[in-house]
Amino acid sequence: MNWLLVIIGAAVGAPLRYLTDRTVQMKHDTVFPWGTLVVNVTGCLVLGLLTGAASAGHASPHLQLLIGTGLCGALTTYSTFSYETLRLTEAGAAFYAVTNVILSVTAGLGAAFAGVSFAQALWT
Template sequence: MNWLLVVVGAMVGAPLRFLTDRAVQSRHDTVFPWGTFTVNVVGSLILGVLTGAAAAGAASSHLQLLLGTGLCGALTTYSTFSYETLRLAADGARGYAAANVVASVLAGLAAAFAGAAAAQALWG
């Protein structure tokens, strides 16, 4: 049963990642990977809220599997972030590559923290 929750979450997360990435990137005329950045930050926010809710006893283990492992696991992408960063550097856009690393890490951590803090305020 647990594996099914992960599969269902991933079935939503993977297409949501693809569609969000394409929609965001199409609105920016730059080599910076805004689509990947967006899905990773949003996924960090969702996971922060979920983690905070679970710590407060407001999220079941089933919800954690569905949204945390399934949805966020398929929505976010460390491999694409890594590939795009290396590609930027290889193409001579080293400033964008460095900005991608720094901004992605800082924004992801900030989003996770904000999500956990919001959950604490709601359910703590």
């Protein structure tokens, strides 16, 4: 049963990642990977909310598998972040590569902490 929850979450997360990435990237005429940044930060926020809810006893293990492992696992993409950063470096866009790393790490961690804090404030 657990594997089915992960599959269902991933079946939603993967197309959501692709469609969000394409939509965001089409709105920006730049080599900077805005779409990947948006899906990764969003996934960090959702996972932070879920973690905060779980620590407060308001998210079942099944919901954690569905949303955390399945949806967020397929929505976020460390491999694409790494590839795009490497591609920017190889293309001579070192400023964009460094900016991508700094923004992704700080915004991702900030979103995760914000999600946990919001969920804890809501349920404690």
